Every structure is written in C-alpha cells, then in structure tokens.
Amino acid sequence: MSAGTGSSHVFGRHAPASHVIIHVSDPHFLAGGAPLGGRYDVAESFARTLEAIRTVHPHPAAIVVTGDLADLGEPDAYRRLRAAVEPVAAELDAPVVWVAGNHDERPALRAGLLDLEPTEEPITGIWDLDGLRLIALDTSVPGWHHGDLDQGQLSWLADVLAEPAPHGTLLAMHHPPVPSHLPLFDILELRHQDELAAVIRDSDVRGILAGHLHYSSSGTFAGVPVSVASATCYTMNVARPSAEVNGMDAAQAFQLVHVYPDTITHTVVPVTDAATGDYFSEAWLTRMSALTPEGRLEAFSRKPGR
Numbered sequence: 521m522s523a524g525t526g527s528s529h530v531f532g533r534h535a536p537a538s539h540v541i542i543h544v545s546d547p548h549f550l551a552g553g554a555p556l557g558g559r560y561d562v563a564e565s566f567a568r569t570l571e572a573i574r575t576v577h578p579h580p581a582a583i584v585v586t587g588d589l590a591d592l593g594e595p596d597a598y599r600r601l602r603a604a605v606e607p608v609a610a611e612l613d614a615p616v617v618w619v620a621g622n623h624d625e626r627p628a629l630r631a632g633l634l635d636l637e638p639t640e641e642p643i644t645g646i647w648d649l650d651g652l653r654l655i656a657l658d659t660s661v662p663g664w665h666h667g668d669l670d671q672g673q674l675s676w677l678a679d680v681l682a683e684p685a686p687h688g689t690l691l692a693m694h695h696p697p698v699p700s701h702l703p704l705f706d707i708l709e710l711r712h713q714d715e716l717a718a719v720i721r722d723s724d725v726r727g728i729l730a731g732h733l734h735y736s737s738s739g740t741f742a743g744v745p746v747s748v749a750s751a752t753c754y755t756m757n758v759a760r761p762s763a764e765v766n767g768m769d770a771a772q773a774f775q776l777v778h779v780y781p782d783t784i785t786h787t788v789v790p791v792t793d794a795a796t797g798d799y800f801s802e803a804w805l806t807r808m809s810a811l812t813p814e815g816r817l818e819a820f821s822r823k824p825g826r
Contacts, residue, residue, distance in 0.1 A: 531808065531816055537778035538687060539581040539652045542573050542614070543786070544774045545694075545731030546588040546751035548623060551596035557767075562591075562753040563600065565772050569752045569791050570608045576776055576789060580614045581649040586731035586749060587621025587660070587694030589629065598632025617647060620658045621694035621732065622665040622708070642673055651686035652779060653724075659695040659710055667695025667710035667732070674712070677719050684724040687779065691720070696730035696748045698739035702756070702765055705733070717742035727784050729777070736773065736788050747786040749775045 530536060547566050548556050556562045573583070583605070590597035609616045618633045620626060620643045627638035634643070642658035655677065659667035681689065695710035697717075710716075721742040728746040735756045737748040752774065754767040776787040808816055 531813075534780060537780050539649055539777075539779040540577050541649075541654075541690070541729075541777040541779070542577070542580045542583045542774060543586065543729050543747070543749045543777050544569065544573075544583065544752060545586040545749040546621070546734060546753055547585065547601060548588050548591040548751070548753040549597040549601045550591050551594040551600075553600065556591055556753055560754045560767075560769055563604070565754075565769075565791065566601075566604060566752050569772065569774055570604060572789060572791050573774065574608060574611070577612075579612055581652065581779075582615050582617055582647060582654060583609055583612075584617040584619065584654070584656075584692050584729055586619045586692055586729055588623040588731065588751075589618060589621065589633070590625075591623050591753075593623065593625025593628050595628045595632050598628055602633055615647060615649075617645070617654060617656055617692060618643070619656050619692050619694055619731075620660045622660050622667065624660055626658075626660065626662065642670075644673065644676065646680060648685075653685035653687075653689040655680060655689060655691050657691060657693040659693050666708045667693075669710070669712050669716055671715075674715055674719055677716075681719065681723040681725065688724045688726040690727050690729060690777075690779075690784075691725055692729045694730060695732050696737070696739075696746055697728065697741040698730075698737065698746045698748070700733055700737070701762055702733075702758075703763055708732075713741070720744060726779075727777075727786075734767065736775070738786065745784065747775065747777070749773070750788070752791070 548562050553563050626640050630636040631638040640662055644658055645656045647654040661668050697710050697713050725744050730748045733748050734751040735758050736750040739746045750773045752772050755771045756765050757768040772791045773788050778785045
C-alpha cells in the first residue's frame with residue numbers, strides 16, 4: 521500500500537488512491553495568541569482543524585499549508601504554529617510542507633519553521649512522496665501583498681520538471697493562477713502567469729494547490745487543474761453580492777487530496793461540530809465487503825419496492 525492510501529475497500533472501478541494529502545491554508549497566526557483583527561480566534565479554529573485532520577486519514581502522504589502562516593510575520597507566531605502542527609504530523613507520520621504567503625516574512629519563516637538562515641531568499645522545496653513529486657514555490661513579494669515568480673524560480677522549476685516523476689508532480693503555492701470574481705482582488709493576483717504557464721504546459725504537473733482567497737475555488741491553468749483551499753482563520757462570505765463580500769467566522773475548511781493514477785480529487789472538509797447520522801460505519805463497510813458484487817448492488821443500489 522502506497523503512502524496515504526487508507527481504506528482497502530474497493531467496490532467500484534477505482535482502486536484506492538495511491539496518495540492522500542492534507543491541504544490546509546491561511547492560518548494567519550499572531551504572536552501571543554492574539555485574535556486576528558481583534559475578533560477571530562485563529563489558534564482555536566486551527567486547533568479544531570488539526571483535530572479534524574487527525575480523524576480523516578490515519579497516514580496522509582503530507583500535510584501542505586499553502587501560505588499566510590502568520591499574519592504579521594512575527595517570530596512568536598511561527599513558534600506557536602510549529603508547536604501546534606508538529607505533534608500532529610509526528611502522530612500521523614506525515615511531513616509538513618510550509619509554503620510562504622503574502623502575509624509571511626521570509627526571514628522569520630525560514631528561522632522559525634525551517635531552521636534556516638533568516639534571509640530574504642525564496643522558500644522553495646521538493647518532496648518525493650513515494651513517487652509523487654511535490655514542489656513548493658514562493659509567490660510572496662517582500663514588502664507587498666500581490667504575488668510574483670521571478671526568473672530564478674521559473675528557471676529552477678523548469679530544470680526540475682525536465683525529469684518526470686513516477687506519479688507526476690503537484691505544485692504548492694500561495695497565490696492561485698486563476699481569477700477571483702471579487703472586485704479588486706485582481707490587484708493582489710499572481711504576476712508573470714504567462715511565464716509560469718510556459719514552464720508547466722506539457723510537463724508532468726497534474727495539479728496546483730493554492731490558498732490566498734479565503735474561500736474554496738477551482739479552475740484550470742495551462743491545462744492543469746487548480747484547487748484553492750479555503751482558510752482556517754476566517755472565510756469570505758461569498759453568499760453576499762460580490763461588492764459586499766467580507767470575512768466571517770464560519771465555514772472554515774481544509775481539503776483532502778486523493779491522487780489516483782488517472783485523476784486527482786479535492787474534497788472540501790468543513791471544520792464543524794454539526795450532528796451527523798450514524799448509518800455508515802466500519803461495521804457497515806465490513807458487511808458490504810463480505811457480499812458479492814451482485815449482493816452489494818442488491819443491498820445498497822436497489823430502490824425499495826422496485
């Protein structure tokens with residue numbers, strides 16, 4: 521069983537995923553555990569997120585956090601985030617991939633999360649997840665909130681992608697290379713997208729994981745699917761007219777990324793305490809797995825009285 525496969529129950533045409541990745545974004549931690557904007561308890565909402573992560577999969581291939589790790593780039597904020605995440609990652613035996621966002625400060629992030637020299641160098645990396653290659657890009661621009669990729673990162677990425685990986689490649693970045701329907705959000709979009717498209721088009725890149733928007737979204741870029749995870753701190757209330765969309769302390773979520781040989785799925789996981797039914801269970805799965813395929817269809821697919 522490959523990294524992060526999980527359940528071995530197979531009732532349909534697809535074998536279990538070869539890899540399962542936890543995609544989290546925008547925790548926006550502050551020093552001293554201060555509330556974000558004086559109102560959002562980001563440490564508490566992130567703690568609930570980590571508890572949910574513990575339950576959705578016993579051994580994910582990686583936990584990827586796509587930027588805005590700290591709101592003001594404070595060293596203590598990174599220390600607090602690291603103290604929260606690393607025990608959970610150790611429990612799940614999963615590496616953590618930290619991605620820089622526009623609210624992050626590279627020197628403090630490098631020192632506080634990666635034990636590197638506190639410089640302004642871009643924070644990039646490559647992870648081999650049992651044949652699935654994960655590449656972290658740094659779209660942050662020191663002193664600014666819009667995103668960009670300079671020629672150095674683009675050339676480096678092209679060199680890496682020249683050699684395909686056995687299960688293909690995922691890119692993790694903060695600023696998504698897809699449009700937002702919200703007014704003025706394009707001011708903070710990713711620059712040099714045409715140059716990035718030229719690098720990844722016809723490569724083995726199978727998907728792009730991003731954040732930044734504080735709401736879940738998806739699209740395509742250079743023929744590659746893009747999945748934007750919502751935030752764990754606060755989310756945008758996109759149910760309102762676009763010109764009136766603002767943040768709300770609700771609908772926090774992360775995503776479960778299942779990698780199959782021929783597709784990748786991205787499941788939004790709401791972080792909520794809502795009551796649920798109890799029809800499906802491990803005992804139910806065991807009963808179903810003991811049946812023949814015809815028996816499973818009869819037990820679960822046939823409508824009553826038909």
